[in-house]
Amino acid sequence: MATSSTAIEPALKEAFSRYTQCLNDLNDKRERVVKASRDVTMNSKKVIFQVHRMSKYNKVEILEKAEKDLAAVTDQYMSRLVKELQGTDFWKLRRAYSPGIQEYVEAATFYGFCKSGTLLKLDEINKTLLPLSDPSLDPLQINILDYILGVADLTGELMRLAIGRISDGELEFAEKICRFARDIYRELTLVVPHMDDSSDMKTKMDVMLQSVMKIENACFGVHVRGSEYIPLLGSNDPSSFLVGVPDIEL
Numbered sequence: 001m002a003t004s005s006t007a008i009e010p011a012l013k014e015a016f017s018r019y020t021q022c023l024n025d026l027n028d029k030r031e032r033v034v035k036a037s038r039d040v041t042m043n044s045k046k047v048i049f050q051v052h053r054m055s056k057y058n059k060v061e062i063l064e065k066a067e068k069d070l071a072a073v074t075d076q077y078m079s080r081l082v083k084e085l086q087g088t089d090f091w092k093l094r095r096a097y098s099p100g101i102q103e104y105v106e107a108a109t110f111y112g113f114c115k116s117g118t119l120l121k122l123d124e125i126n127k128t129l130l131p132l133s134d135p136s137l138d139p140l141q142i143n144i145l146d147y148i149l150g151v152a153d154l155t156g157e158l159m160r161l162a163i164g165r166i167s168d169g170e171l172e173f174a175e176k177i178c179r180f181a182r183d184i185y186r187e188l189t190l191v192v193p194h195m196d197d198s199s200d201m202k203t204k205m206d207v208m209l210q211s212v213m214k215i216e217n218a219c220f221g222v223h224v225r226g227s228e229y230i231p232l233l234g235s236n237d238p239s240s241f242l243v244g245v246p247d248i249e250l
Contacts, residue, residue, distance in 0.1 A: 029084060030096050036080040037100030043073045044100070044107035048157055051114055056170055059114075066111050078104060079132045087137030098146050105142065105150025110157050113180065122147045145195075152188065152204035155181050159211035166218055178215045185212050 047069045054062040081097055090097075105125065112120035126141045133139035162177040185208050192201055 026092075030093055033081065033084050033093050033096040036077065036084060037097040040073065040077045040081065040100035041103040043069075043077055044103040047073060047107040048110055051111055052157075052160065052164065054114060055168055056173075063111070063115050067115075070107060070111055073104065073107070074128055074132070078129065082129060082132040082140045085140045086133050090140055091143075094143075094146075098149075101142055101146045102150040102153060105147050106153045106157065109151055109154050113154075113158070114161075117176065117180070119151070119180075119184070148188065148191065148195075149200060149204060151184060152201065152208050155184060155208045155211040159214050162215045163218055166222060171219070171222055174215070175219055178212075178219050181212045181215055185209060 047066055050062065050066045050069055081100065085093065085097065108125055109120045112118065122142060122144060125147070129141065130139055158177050158181045162174045162181075165171075165174040165177065185205075188205065188208070192205060195201060
């Protein structure tokens with residue numbers, strides 16, 4: 001028994017050493033992925049802030065700048081995530097990189113709507129990531145859950161954009177935003193019941209509904225009570241959120 005036990009001990013030590021090294025490598029990778037995800041989040045927010053600077057006078061200029069900023073996020077920061085996660089079981093580290101991916105989806109879809117008026121599809125986003133991957137390895141692709149979570153956050157930015165457009169007198173654009181946000185919420189209400197139990201998604205759905213209602217109320221208020229703000233309508237009085245909105249005949 002002593003001889004058998006002595007023979008087993010080195011094998012066990014070697015096996016546990018491999019396990020230890022494997023866990024250490026995974027933890028180190030997780031730390032790098034978390035850092036890369038934070039960088040993606042921070043710089044994606046900058047793209048969103050850039051788009052919010054848009055007005056009817058500088059739309060082309062601002063969107064061109066936002067497009068360059070988004071491309072920089074992809075090339076400089078998303079590429080780091082791709083290099084860390086390609087060819088691996090990246091689903092194991094999803095919680096480490098998911099916040100950055102969601103923010104990236106939010107920025108890309110927000111820019112896409114302001115440019116084309118449509119929702120950027122998951123396949124289109126993943127297509128932009130393919131050139132960053134090594135062709136010999138399985139590429140990192142954004143999964144459907146992170147895409148949906150990112151799109152859910154989009155409605156908050158749409159609400160801010162709509163309020164800003166109303167204050168600049170772009171009521172038609174605000175109404176377009178309202179219809180778009182409604183469509184997103186309606187479609188997601190059909191999808192969410194079939195998803196796995198996700199507290200994040202349930203919370204986002206509540207916030208999304210609040211954002212849609214704020215847009216609707218703002219647009220409704222201009223249509224129904226616009227005459228109450230005359231002569232503020234179309235004036236330069238900064239105290240009114242209806243600055244620049246033309247008179248509306250009911």
